[in-house]
Amino acid sequence: xxxxxxxxxxxxxxxxxxLQLTVEIAFYAWIAALLIGIVVGIAREAPSLAVxxxxxxxxxxxRNIPVLVQLFFIYYVLPRLLxxxxxxxxxxxxxxxxxxxxxLALYSSAKIAEHMRAGLNTVSRHVRQGALATGLTWFQAQRxxxxxxxxxxxxPSLTSEFVTIFKGSSLAMTVGxxxxxxxxxxxxxxxxxxxxxxxxxxxxYLACAWIIAGLMSLVERATRVPGLMQRPP
Amino acid sequence: xxxxxxWLLSTLVGAGALTAPSVARADDCVEDTLDRMKRTGxxxxxxxxxxxxxxxxxxxxxxxxxxxxxxxxxxxxxxxxLGTKLELTMTPVTGQTRLPLLQNATIxxxxxxxxxxxxxxxIVDFVMAHFLTSTEVMVPADSxxxxxxxxxxxxxxxxxxxxxxxxxxxxxAKKTLSPPVRTIGFPDHPQGVTALQTGSIDGYSTDGPxxxxxxxxxxxxxxxxxxxxxxxxxxxxxxxxxxxxxxxxVTLAGLFASGEWDTLYDKYFGPSSKSPFPMTDTLKALAxxxxxxxx
Numbered sequence: 001x002x003x004x005x006x007x008x009x010x011x012x013x014x015x016x017x018x019l020q021l022t023v024e025i026a027f028y029a030w031i032a033a034l035l036i037g038i039v040v041g042i043a044r045e046a047p048s049l050a051v052x053x054x055x056x057x058x059x060x061x062x063r064n065i066p067v068l069v070q071l072f073f074i075y076y077v078l079p080r081l082l083x084x085x086x087x088x089x090x091x092x093x094x095x096x097x098x099x100x101x102x103x104l105a106l107y108s109s110a111k112i113a114e115h116m117r118a119g120l121n122t123v124s125r126h127v128r129q130g131a132l133a134t135g136l137t138w139f140q141a142q143r144x145x146x147x148x149x150x151x152x153x154x155x156p157s158l159t160s161e162f163v164t165i166f167k168g169s170s171l172a173m174t175v176g177x178x179x180x181x182x183x184x185x186x187x188x189x190x191x192x193x194x195x196x197x198x199x200x201x202x203x204x205y206l207a208c209a210w211i212i213a214g215l216m217s218l219v220e221r222a223t224r225v226p227g228l229m230q231r232p233p
Numbered sequence: 234x235x236x237x238x239x240w241l242l243s244t245l246v247g248a249g250a251l252t253a254p255s256v257a258r259a260d261d262c263v264e265d266t267l268d269r270m271k272r273t274g275x276x277x278x279x280x281x282x283x284x285x286x287x288x289x290x291x292x293x294x295x296x297x298x299x300x301x302x303x304x305x306x307x308x309x310x311x312x313x314x315l316g317t318k319l320e321l322t323m324t325p326v327t328g329q330t331r332l333p334l335l336q337n338a339t340i341x342x343x344x345x346x347x348x349x350x351x352x353x354x355x356i357v358d359f360v361m362a363h364f365l366t367s368t369e370v371m372v373p374a375d376s377x378x379x380x381x382x383x384x385x386x387x388x389x390x391x392x393x394x395x396x397x398x399x400x401x402x403x404x405x406a407k408k409t410l411s412p413p414v415r416t417i418g419f420p421d422h423p424q425g426v427t428a429l430q431t432g433s434i435d436g437y438s439t440d441g442p443x444x445x446x447x448x449x450x451x452x453x454x455x456x457x458x459x460x461x462x463x464x465x466x467x468x469x470x471x472x473x474x475x476x477x478x479x480x481x482x483v484t485l486a487g488l489f490a491s492g493e494w495d496t497l498y499d500k501y502f503g504p505s506s507k508s509p510f511p512m513t514d515t516l517k518a519l520a521x522x523x524x525x526x527x528x
Contacts, residue, residue, distance in 0.1 A: 076427055084432060087432050091434070095433055174424075175417075176390065176417035182418065189329055189332070194333060
């Protein structure tokens with residue numbers, strides 16, 4: 001074992017950059033997934049049939065394609081729809097990372113929307129009808145009453161989605177993003193220190209998942225809805 | 234409180250499970266590959282399935298290519314030496330997997346375009362070199378990239394697990410390329426070439442003949458030699474296999490001496506082949522040096 005290989009140049013810099021990239025991809029994807037997921041989740045219960053259909057299509061499309069296949073489609077195929085100049089500009093921005101963020105965000109948003117739908121049943125019908133009865137419009141009722149309750153209710157599911165996104169960010173290596181999984185493989189194949197490199201990769205994902213779970217458990221505790229989580233006997 | 238204690242406990246158990254068992258040692262490593270083949274009756278060859286002209290799969294699913302064909306000769310020679318027809322199994326490998334699979338004895342030899350490096354000889358041994366090339370770059374025909382200096386600030390695809398990434402990193406560090414070239418690693422060559430076709434990278438850089446193998450239309454693609462290196466290519470085998478290495482070396486020397494190597498060269502790199510690669514002086518010198526006489 002020669003653990004110092006991970007901390008000696010040029011690998012130290014690569015490993016730290018990779019860690020940063022892993023965190024960035026997961027973080028941006030998570031924010032986007034949450035926003036899209038909430039909107040789609042609400043839209044699935046919208047009064048308009050067209051909106052409901054669109055939302056359902058979103059969920060059924062992105063939830064049912066393997067993440068890796070989606071990533072390849074978004075990375076390789078989508079840009080072809082654009083004219084070459086626009087395409088090149090997009091690639092200069094770092095299309096690898098953007099494609100990874102979009103893919104993870106779409107996939108997770110579909111799952112978050114599903115969690116929202118499942119959670120909706122836990123907000124009792126009386127609350128929903130009560131909200132409308134006070135004169136709120138359908139959208140206001142969602143915005144001020146139902147969604148805030150709902151999000152607090154499904155917080156534990158959101159935690160596991162966040163952890164899933166984090167782990168999923170490793171798929172970005174397949175399109176050449178130099179994040180943690182990629183760099184551990186590269187360090188392994190350049191130094192043949194496979195045990196050290198792969199142990200580092202494992203430790204990073206494990207530690208990050210634990211940190212997320214730990215932070216989210218604080219959020220979950222702070223936002224728990226008193227009385228609503230327990231069913232009466 | 235209770236749940237926190239349980240969480241801590243499960244964490245400790247998990248961490249213990251990770252650290253407790255030491256890595257199992259592969260005892261196969263000390264067995265000469267020839268003895269291993271005799272014992273198992275198998276010749277496990279690692280091949281490339283998408284690295285024309287060194288190793289690829291044809292429409293019938295048959296593995297062939299310059300390196301694959303040479304490896305078949307080694308298989309025949311070993312079978313002859315052992316007096317029994319060894320079963321030839323072919324396992325596709327990539328730049329990332331070839332050496333680990335060799336180390337854990339999934340394959341006994343890899344036939345591809347693997348470059349001999351100082352670092353690699355620490356963990357594997359190499360058969361006599363079968364080829365010699367250099368890193369080149371494939372770009373669209375209308376690309377402004379013409380020389381090494383033009384790569385500065387560009388997005389260049391490279392194969393993961395190859396030597397290209399480190400080579401460009403060094404050029405960046407030495408400020409040969411400023412602003413630095415940005416490398417994007419792909420799992421294998423087809424993905425890199427696809428990215429080039431999509432326009433997501435400005436060029437794809439790897440071993441020259443591999444690039445020629447992907448150029449189907451000369452009006453669309455151009456390949457430039459950036460003159461940064463010349464690499465010796467050979468089949469990696471497990472170390473401490475002198476008996477096996479001897480048979481493999483002699484087989485290759487025989488191909489060089491008899492002119493069969495030239496025949497294979499013409500078949501895969503000659504003017505009428507799919508990926509014509511002009512014979513260089515260094516390659517000619519290699520062929521002369523490796524043509525050991527039989528006596």
